[in-house]
Amino acid sequence: MSINGLFPMDKWNFKSHSILEDLPLDEAKPITEHMHDQPCHKGEIIFREGAVPSGIFFIRKGKVKKYKIDTQGGEQIIYIANTGELIGYHALLSEERYPDSASVLEDSIIAFVPKEDFLQVLNNSKVLSQRLLKLLSHEFTVLANSVTFFARRSVRERLATQLVVMREKYKENYEPGMDVEINLSRDDLASMAGTARENVVRILKEFKEDGSIETRGRKIIVKDVHKLLKIADQ
Template sequence: MSLAGLFPIDKWNFKSQSILSNLPEDEQAYLCANMLEQRYSKGEIIFREGAVASGIFFIKKGKVKKYQVDHVGKEQIIYVANAGELIGYHAILADERYPDSSATLEECVIAFIPKEDFLTALERSAVLPRRLLKALSHEFAVLSNSISVFAQRSVKERLAITLIVLREKFKEETAPGTEIMINVSRSDLANMVGTGIENIVRFLTEFKLAGILVTQGKKICISDVKKLIKVSGCGNER
């Protein structure tokens, strides 16, 4: 089921998929000259907050969480990146260390592009700077929206929003006609919502009893997305 006209999904998703798509051949060559592709197991660290930024990462397959860790060691997941998205480029553009950490949520194939190659492509390209500026502007709007939600929405509403967004992310790699299964641990779900695992379990049980979702182990299938949108309080927002 499409969310068009029901839920403002663009307010919750970055748009970095389009940054590297269909670049001119010579610009693509600069980027790919020393590209290194690597397979990651579930739960592997890609880079850590504060590490020297040595390059950018292009997710070819799988999903990655971007997160920060507070003074007591608790994760706050900022964003879940899908296949086709770039991560790590903010630090390169700002000439700073990585501002957050990234780890795989499932088995992934990720290509590493060295900093020097990325900057060379950026200097020579007429297309790439405009795409990056557009992506960064949209990301700022998404993060501003997320901060507002954390300040104004209840835990139940934040969980509903998170499940709707995750449904769209897992939908991208689900075959047509197949049920969309959200495969995220309760711990990661709690770190996305900004609450404890006990609250996640309690509200998931409530949603199950209301006929909104079903679970298969840790996997979640949204059976009534319209009800979930109503719970989120974000229906038809513009």
């Protein structure tokens, strides 16, 4: 079922997929001419926190997690980027090192755009500059919403919300009535919900028992999104 009108998905998405759409051909040419596609396997690192950026990355197909490592070596997932989204541009724009890491969640195709080409288009394109400014403003809102949400909600509420968000991100060629399989490890779900793996396993079992979800191996299928939305208090 659709969650339009039931869940504010815009509060959880960065919308970077729209930045390069329909740019004037002469402005987009430096990017498209030198964009290099690279098949990436599940688990492959795209960039690491602290590295110097040499360009940006466009997700042709697949999913990528952005995350930070804490002082104990634990992983905190900041965002799941989907097909059509850009990653790695924050560090390039600020002329700083990467503030986080990115790795592939599933076999994907990632296009690399060299720093010089992206900046050339950005400097010459009013359209791209305006879109990027709007995107960065929106991202601030998303991150502020996430911080507030994590501070005020229980683990159960956070996990229910993340399952609703991931259900939307894993929709491919979706038609009403189709099952949507969320293919994430329990460790990744724990990182997203800010809790221990054991808590995720326990709460997923509870969700399964009340009919909110089904599981097929590690895959999760949301069967009653209304129940999850009620738990999430959205």
